[in-house]
Amino acid sequence: MNNDRSDGLTRLFEPRGVAVIASMKEGGEGYFITENLVRCGFRGRVYPISRSQSQVHGLMTYPRIQDVDGVLDLSIVVTPPSVVPSMVEQCAQQGARFCIVVSEGFAESGPEGMLLHNQLLEVVRRTGIRVIGPNTLGVLNSTNGFTSCPHPIYDNMPVAGGIAYCSQTGLLSFGVHPIKDRGYPIGKICDFGNKSDLNETDLLDYLATDPLTEVIAMHLEDIKNGPEFIEAARRAVAVKPVLIFKPGRSEAGARAAASHTGSLAGDDQVNIAALKQAGIVRLHSWLEFWEIPRTLALQPLPQGNRLAIITASGGGGVMLVDAAGDAGLIPSVFTSGTLEALSTISPRLARNPVDVGPIMSIRPDPFSVYEEVVPLVLADPEVDCAVIVVHAWQRVVDTFKKFSSLITRSCKPVAFFGYGIDLPSMEVAQRQFGAMGLPLYFDLELAVRALGASVDCARAKLRVGELAEMTSYRS
Amino acid sequence: MNNDRSDGLTRLFEPRGVAVIASMKEGGEGYFITENLVRCGFRGRVYPISRSQSQVHGLMTYPRIQDVDGVLDLSIVVTPPSVVPSMVEQCAQQGARFCIVVSEGFAESGPEGMLLHNQLLEVVRRTGIRVIGPNTLGVLNSTNGFTSCPHPIYDNMPVAGGIAYCSQTGLLSFGVHPIKDRGYPIGKICDFGNKSDLNETDLLDYLATDPLTEVIAMHLEDIKNGPEFIEAARRAVAVKPVLIFKPGRSEAGARAAASHTGSLAGDDQVNIAALKQAGIVRLHSWLEFWEIPRTLALQPLPQGNRLAIITASGGGGVMLVDAAGDAGLIPSVFTSGTLEALSTISPRLARNPVDVGPIMSIRPDPFSVYEEVVPLVLADPEVDCAVIVVHAWQRVVDTFKKFSSLITRSCKPVAFFGYGIDLPSMEVAQRQFGAMGLPLYFDLELAVRALGASVDCARAKLRVGELAEMTSYRS
Numbered sequence: 001m002n003n004d005r006s007d008g009l010t011r012l013f014e015p016r017g018v019a020v021i022a023s024m025k026e027g028g029e030g031y032f033i034t035e036n037l038v039r040c041g042f043r044g045r046v047y048p049i050s051r052s053q054s055q056v057h058g059l060m061t062y063p064r065i066q067d068v069d070g071v072l073d074l075s076i077v078v079t080p081p082s083v084v085p086s087m088v089e090q091c092a093q094q095g096a097r098f099c100i101v102v103s104e105g106f107a108e109s110g111p112e113g114m115l116l117h118n119q120l121l122e123v124v125r126r127t128g129i130r131v132i133g134p135n136t137l138g139v140l141n142s143t144n145g146f147t148s149c150p151h152p153i154y155d156n157m158p159v160a161g162g163i164a165y166c167s168q169t170g171l172l173s174f175g176v177h178p179i180k181d182r183g184y185p186i187g188k189i190c191d192f193g194n195k196s197d198l199n200e201t202d203l204l205d206y207l208a209t210d211p212l213t214e215v216i217a218m219h220l221e222d223i224k225n226g227p228e229f230i231e232a233a234r235r236a237v238a239v240k241p242v243l244i245f246k247p248g249r250s251e252a253g254a255r256a257a258a259s260h261t262g263s264l265a266g267d268d269q270v271n272i273a274a275l276k277q278a279g280i281v282r283l284h285s286w287l288e289f290w291e292i293p294r295t296l297a298l299q300p301l302p303q304g305n306r307l308a309i310i311t312a313s314g315g316g317g318v319m320l321v322d323a324a325g326d327a328g329l330i331p332s333v334f335t336s337g338t339l340e341a342l343s344t345i346s347p348r349l350a351r352n353p354v355d356v357g358p359i360m361s362i363r364p365d366p367f368s369v370y371e372e373v374v375p376l377v378l379a380d381p382e383v384d385c386a387v388i389v390v391h392a393w394q395r396v397v398d399t400f401k402k403f404s405s406l407i408t409r410s411c412k413p414v415a416f417f418g419y420g421i422d423l424p425s426m427e428v429a430q431r432q433f434g435a436m437g438l439p440l441y442f443d444l445e446l447a448v449r450a451l452g453a454s455v456d457c458a459r460a461k462l463r464v465g466e467l468a469e470m471t472s473y474r475s
Numbered sequence: 476m477n478n479d480r481s482d483g484l485t486r487l488f489e490p491r492g493v494a495v496i497a498s499m500k501e502g503g504e505g506y507f508i509t510e511n512l513v514r515c516g517f518r519g520r521v522y523p524i525s526r527s528q529s530q531v532h533g534l535m536t537y538p539r540i541q542d543v544d545g546v547l548d549l550s551i552v553v554t555p556p557s558v559v560p561s562m563v564e565q566c567a568q569q570g571a572r573f574c575i576v577v578s579e580g581f582a583e584s585g586p587e588g589m590l591l592h593n594q595l596l597e598v599v600r601r602t603g604i605r606v607i608g609p610n611t612l613g614v615l616n617s618t619n620g621f622t623s624c625p626h627p628i629y630d631n632m633p634v635a636g637g638i639a640y641c642s643q644t645g646l647l648s649f650g651v652h653p654i655k656d657r658g659y660p661i662g663k664i665c666d667f668g669n670k671s672d673l674n675e676t677d678l679l680d681y682l683a684t685d686p687l688t689e690v691i692a693m694h695l696e697d698i699k700n701g702p703e704f705i706e707a708a709r710r711a712v713a714v715k716p717v718l719i720f721k722p723g724r725s726e727a728g729a730r731a732a733a734s735h736t737g738s739l740a741g742d743d744q745v746n747i748a749a750l751k752q753a754g755i756v757r758l759h760s761w762l763e764f765w766e767i768p769r770t771l772a773l774q775p776l777p778q779g780n781r782l783a784i785i786t787a788s789g790g791g792g793v794m795l796v797d798a799a800g801d802a803g804l805i806p807s808v809f810t811s812g813t814l815e816a817l818s819t820i821s822p823r824l825a826r827n828p829v830d831v832g833p834i835m836s837i838r839p840d841p842f843s844v845y846e847e848v849v850p851l852v853l854a855d856p857e858v859d860c861a862v863i864v865v866h867a868w869q870r871v872v873d874t875f876k877k878f879s880s881l882i883t884r885s886c887k888p889v890a891f892f893g894y895g896i897d898l899p900s901m902e903v904a905q906r907q908f909g910a911m912g913l914p915l916y917f918d919l920e921l922a923v924r925a926l927g928a929s930v931d932c933a934r935a936k937l938r939v940g941e942l943a944e945m946t947s948y949r950s
Binding site: 421445 | 579628630631642643644645646647650651652653654655656657694696722723724725727728730731732734760761762788789790791792793794796797798799800805806826828833836864894895896897898899901902918919920921
């Protein structure tokens, strides 16, 4: 049943026509929503609803939803909560299949809100319209410029890419993180809000079948229907990585979560072991939620957990070996062929970690050593993935541009740790690496954890797909 | 004995006269060292040694070290390793008390290097000159503009402040991290290099008595003399926090460390428990090494581990409660007085975490709520420290400027987690918060871990000082 429901979610992210029922006054939610749609180049039709203004951001307005004269797939509603149920009903009558209810004041805010919540659900059941929210920023689709975000984000739309983010808090949604400046390749974002109707299971089923989504990252404080979700997870994990960040681990955290979402703690008892069994890989922090998915979106899954370390700093190599152990990776033991080839460049290179620092310091073009060492190491059959330490600046970007296709062709995932002295140039380099499909981190251990998560996802995919274990996984 | 030795280290960081024995050609090490000294406003005398150039960066050069005509406390040597021992000897004869040997090619590089290492140590013993290095970037002192760094860092000198960093890898030293752009308050940095003469114990003793140093953060791959170091640690911890990051935890990591520094694993067996016993607080990652000391430098030590959480995001509150548990902190239970006062602002505020989000959304000046809530919460006797979630942008900086003195006067440490959409403005806000003495993090869990480390440092100080345990520490 979820599969049937989710097949229909395409128009939630790709509506052909969108009504905006919200204040069109300068600085109002409707004003910003239409501004985002116009400036992000959304190609669908936009119907701003306003009695008092004839146009907004160059778009003609419509006095009432009933006046909309074209195809209508979705409405965005930001009105006082008391009128939301009737608004949603009118949208359904006008043919809308989805409503994004941004308004607050429902299940999260006392008995009166709960009454409105029930009225809203009754409309959903009766009309068949599907609702995201209430109490949500809604959705964002970077590939077609669609977003329901009620504040200006047109300057901060992410680079289109394979990550789909879903979350239950504004703090892990759009408008709160420099997703454009970091160069995250994001296709879709969905803020669940109260999950009164559509929830994590619906989204997971949809995103699993969405051809543009390559990795799904979800933040969940509660799970509405554990067994349904686990089933959906199993289906999704068989085709793409699913990562979940679920705070509220501690007893005190669980209490805080209950207080935040208004959900009973009893709703929340999906066993962590069951999630793991279904092949879901867990994220452990706010930072991991934002930073780890991009390695999965940009890089292939590894065939095992043997890590090559190529570093411009011997001290960094030591830290990376520690980090590898923590992340479930083990340093590769290179084949004699690789060791010989490395020796030909310099005898000091013939070990893992490969410390390229000393060679760099004696070369006229120091970074050329990466061009020789990286493809050679990635070709070693004892290597499943690699972490590479680089100076995050333009000259290194230029060096890697020359042979990034060799990295891609190796079909082994790599992650970079980039150091540097000047933050703005480091951030430019990070985006340029991202544009080459190479994830560059400014946190040494995180680069390794991203590869560790890739291994976990690969193992989960094999397990759920009932295939053999990875042959090269070493414990 | 170490104490006697360390008393003399002042001139290593505050030399009155510095000879630079290195290539003065454009792009040479001596060229950059003198450029850094000139541009950083170093007030001591600088004697560039060059036979071929009469001046460099507007400074008169001296053909030989013997021609130096003024006070000489220190020499910076970047020459082929074979001539280093005789150079150091000539410096000693000229009256220099310290030498920073940047050159590589000593104990870290085979039997020939070991011979040079022994020659160098023989000069040290015979003349009494003290050496940092070899194989080092040397030192940096932000308060007087002195640095031996052989590449240009004059545009990236940190804001002067209470952190002293020492490390055994270039990757945790200067020139590899945006210490200025991040606004870290750093007084001194020392790259140990090979630690052939001066080592971690000497530096620890010196920094413990240095009045400008408020927190000492050391990266160590090995410890030369465990019992001596433990004794020095005990003395230091009694007066200021000492944080140590010691990679090579795993067996594989220890092997990599031995390969990097050339030290035998046997040198390295200082028991972690002994470090802890001496009151040293451990840092666990590259990121913690850079990010945690600033909270200790900017904020007072707490009297206990009860944490108040003030957040603009309910979802963030849940994550912070989890993070608190991981960091050894527990959420405060506010007194009835505080709860009443919070209720007066809004009944929804009267709990911990204090979720200010809903109130912000209905206020004309949303951020004014911090001005009311923060001082009130910090005044609660059940609160030892606080983490505060803010939008990292100019308007929030302006709000906190109005009452940052109230935070300071509370004598309770605070750390901030800042979110935002635009990286450059977030980074401006981070520096402005830092200038107010308030540490702002872009990593939610890290802000809490910094407070956890503060609690650990406070407990260690009490324990080593043989005072009573903190009365308000709750397990």
